[in-house]
Amino acid sequence: MKEQKWNELPEGVVVPEGGNSQGTYIVAGWRTFKPVVNSEKCINCMTCWIMCPDNAVQASGGKMLGFDYLACKGCGVCAEVCPVKAIDMVKEER
Amino acid sequence: MKVALETNQLMAFAMKQIEPHVVAAYPITPSTEVVQEFSQYVANGDVRTEFVAVESEHSAMSACLAASLAGARVMTATASQGLAFMWEMLHIASASRAPIVTIVANRALSAPINIHGDHSDAMGARDTGWIQLWAESAQEAYDNVIQAIRIGEDPRVRFPVLVNYDGFTTSHAVETVEVLEDEEVRKFIGSFPRPEVNFLNIEKPASFGVLALQDYYMEFKRAQAEAYKNVKPVVLEVAEAYAKLTGRKYGLIEEYKLEDADVVLVAMNSAAGTAKETVDKLRQAGKKVGVLKIRLFRPFPIEEVASALKGAKAVVVMDRAYTYGGPAGPLFCDIAAALTNVAQRPLLGNVVAGLGGRDITMEHVEHMFNLGYKALERGSFEPLVTWVGVRE
Amino acid sequence: MLEVRWHGRAGQGVKTAAYLLAEAAMDTGKYIQAFPEYGAERSGAPIAAFTRIDDNPIRIHYGIRNPDVVVVVDESLIGAMDVTAGLKNNGVLLINSAQDPSFYKSKLGDFQGRVATVDATKIALETIGRPIPNIPIMGALLKVTGVVSLDDLEPRLRHKFSAKFSQEVVEGNVKALRRGFEEVKVL
Numbered sequence: 001m002k003e004q005k006w007n008e009l010p011e012g013v014v015v016p017e018g019g020n021s022q023g024t025y026i027v028a029g030w031r032t033f034k035p036v037v038n039s040e041k042c043i044n045c046m047t048c049w050i051m052c053p054d055n056a057v058q059a060s061g062g063k064m065l066g067f068d069y070l071a072c073k074g075c076g077v078c079a080e081v082c083p084v085k086a087i088d089m090v091k092e093e094r
Numbered sequence: 095m096k097v098a099l100e101t102n103q104l105m106a107f108a109m110k111q112i113e114p115h116v117v118a119a120y121p122i123t124p125s126t127e128v129v130q131e132f133s134q135y136v137a138n139g140d141v142r143t144e145f146v147a148v149e150s151e152h153s154a155m156s157a158c159l160a161a162s163l164a165g166a167r168v169m170t171a172t173a174s175q176g177l178a179f180m181w182e183m184l185h186i187a188s189a190s191r192a193p194i195v196t197i198v199a200n201r202a203l204s205a206p207i208n209i210h211g212d213h214s215d216a217m218g219a220r221d222t223g224w225i226q227l228w229a230e231s232a233q234e235a236y237d238n239v240i241q242a243i244r245i246g247e248d249p250r251v252r253f254p255v256l257v258n259y260d261g262f263t264t265s266h267a268v269e270t271v272e273v274l275e276d277e278e279v280r281k282f283i284g285s286f287p288r289p290e291v292n293f294l295n296i297e298k299p300a301s302f303g304v305l306a307l308q309d310y311y312m313e314f315k316r317a318q319a320e321a322y323k324n325v326k327p328v329v330l331e332v333a334e335a336y337a338k339l340t341g342r343k344y345g346l347i348e349e350y351k352l353e354d355a356d357v358v359l360v361a362m363n364s365a366a367g368t369a370k371e372t373v374d375k376l377r378q379a380g381k382k383v384g385v386l387k388i389r390l391f392r393p394f395p396i397e398e399v400a401s402a403l404k405g406a407k408a409v410v411v412m413d414r415a416y417t418y419g420g421p422a423g424p425l426f427c428d429i430a431a432a433l434t435n436v437a438q439r440p441l442l443g444n445v446v447a448g449l450g451g452r453d454i455t456m457e458h459v460e461h462m463f464n465l466g467y468k469a470l471e472r473g474s475f476e477p478l479v480t481w482v483g484v485r486e
Numbered sequence: 487m488l489e490v491r492w493h494g495r496a497g498q499g500v501k502t503a504a505y506l507l508a509e510a511a512m513d514t515g516k517y518i519q520a521f522p523e524y525g526a527e528r529s530g531a532p533i534a535a536f537t538r539i540d541d542n543p544i545r546i547h548y549g550i551r552n553p554d555v556v557v558v559v560d561e562s563l564i565g566a567m568d569v570t571a572g573l574k575n576n577g578v579l580l581i582n583s584a585q586d587p588s589f590y591k592s593k594l595g596d597f598q599g600r601v602a603t604v605d606a607t608k609i610a611l612e613t614i615g616r617p618i619p620n621i622p623i624m625g626a627l628l629k630v631t632g633v634v635s636l637d638d639l640e641p642r643l644r645h646k647f648s649a650k651f652s653q654e655v656v657e658g659n660v661k662a663l664r665r666g667f668e669e670v671k672v673l
Contacts, residue, residue: 003309003310004310004313005313006312006313006314006316006317006320007317007320009310009313009314009317010291011191011252011317011321012189012190012191012192012252012291013189013190013302013303013304013306013314014190014291014300014301014302014304015300015301015304016291016298016300017299017300017301096512098505098508098509098512098518100505209525230545230547231545231547260547262521262522262523263521263547263548264547266521266522267519267520267521267547268505268508268509268518268519268520268521269518269519269544270512270516270517270518270519270543364547365547367545367546367547368545368546368547368548370545371545371546453548453549454547454548455548455551456546
């Protein structure tokens with residue numbers, strides 16, 4: 001990404017577009033372990049969806065669908081908070 | 095219309111005329127009545143302002159900041175320890191370009207505990223990035239607060255503004271003051287120019303309070319530092335419009351009998367009036383003296399100050415605060431910096447006076463001018479800093 | 487410029503009196519300045535207040551050192567502090583006291599000015615039922631100095647007090663003002 005000069009910045013300390021954790025700022029490369037969900041165990045309680053700091057849990061119609069691996073940095077919070085241990089942190093293979 | 099109101103009540107009255115969207119405040123002496131009287135206007139339904147009663151000044155400024163970034167016209171009032179307690183939020187407000195107007199009845203800082211007038215509080219805020227206007231009288235305090243709204247909110251500026259006047263000496267004084275009609279104030283300040291990017295505009299989402307480390311912090315701060323260049327012309331434009339409305343003219347500084355002055359005293363707030371009266375008295379005795387009053391203290395009008403003082407032989411700078419452990423008083427350091435590149439520099443000396451509400455009398459001012467004359471005889475101010483009006 | 491220095495105790499309406507005089511003078515077209523001087527506010531503590539009245543805008547901003555008039559709202563302050571400090575030699579000393587002015591005049595050495603007394607506390611008790619002597623002594627001040635007429639001050643008094651007090655208290659104060667004006671003794 002090109003680094004901006006001081007006179008190219010927006011006024012005030014704002015980033016003038018929202019939702020930039022998805023698509024613009026890719027943290028996938030930070031992962032050592034990645035979360036994998038076992039849909040048979042999952043009870044769709046959405047705790048992981050609430051707790052994910054990067055909005056990387058994909059959900060629709062009240063169902064937990066899986067992960068956006070471009071947005072996930074592998075922190076493991078989802079696996080930690082899952083009440084039925086439906087998420088495993090699996091070693092990333094590159 | 096002429097009114098006789100205590101300056102604090104006058105400030106609350108000005109706030110009523112301005113009718114900001116949000117006021118978040120925690121009252122503190124000597125600006126208590128500003129908040130108290132304004133909250134009565136709110137309770138009586140005279141204004142539609144959302145009044146947020148908070149539990150501290152830190153929270154007051156936090157709430158003001160959030161409201162401002164949400165796109166509201168915001169005001170508050172404080173003093174002394176209260177302004178000090180706002181300190182970290184003051185930096186965030188200016189860097190976030192939140193045009194909050196804060197009324198400050200200047201007061202000493204503890205310890206020892208003291209509730210009276212001096213400039214320690216505002217000097218503590220001088221590097222926070224807030225615009226600072228200073229007032230000699232109740233009239234100037236009223237005029238400044240009306241102008242502060244337009245200055246701070248101007249899209250070329252968008253910085254918060256401190257409106258200063260001396261605690262007790264001015265805050266608790268009743269003076270003859272000419273006020274505008276509500277409608278005139280409303281027209282003069284106009285509607286709030288809400289920036290497109292704000293908390294509540296869901297059409298244009300943005301991230302606020304962002305992190306910028308080694309890679310971006312300096313660029314953000316350079317951009318902020320550069321933006322103050324726009325302030326001076328806007329202050330003058332607003333002053334000109336205000337003069338058209340009221341006949342009362344304001345500049346960045348006020349030069350009082352400087353044309354032929356040998357010894358010049360630099361002063362701010364109420365002592366400037368006492369100094370002018372002393373100048374008239376000394377001029378009758380044939381002494382060529384003058385006063386330079388600073389109205390816009392931040393951003394500091396360095397060129398105007400240099401130009402106003404370059405003809406003087408000796409300049410005495412009066413500080414009503416001190417930089418403990420520093421080289422001299424805070425105003426002195428700014429004046430000295432302003433004269434750095436002047437070829438024929440006048441002799442420069444510093445006096446500290448009026449701390450903690452100690453009166454600054456005409457006798458004190460006369461003594462200050464005499465220090466200037468003594469320096470001219472001797473070729474330098476010795477010592478550089480003299481405390482005036484203290485038991486030695 | 488006329489400079490009036492008021493001495494009294496917190497709770498006696500000293501600040502109110504200093505402001506009221508200034509406001510009434512402003513109504514007659516004068517420039518004014520009035521302010522109190524106190525430490526931490528507590529009822530009974532000695533306080534001072536200042537009123538300046540002039541034909542021109544007032545630029546000086548500090549406590550009055552050389553008053554034309556000193557008003558002592560609480561007699562017990564005499565002796566406890568130097569209430570006449572800096573009083574101009576041809577000035578006026580007005581004291582809330584049942585004593586005759588000669589009692590004080592004799593103590594003032596070569597003071598050339600006028601000394602006046604009025605029993606403002608008694609008047610206050612009889613007119614408003616509370617020992618707040620500020621308004622009766624104001625009446626006395628108007629009589630002795632003529633700085634503002636009774637007719638100029640009364641509307642300001644009514645205006646100022648109506649915002650805070652009942653009609654009965656307002657009328658009591660108007661009565662107190664007039665009685666102070668009538669009952670002051672001058673030497």
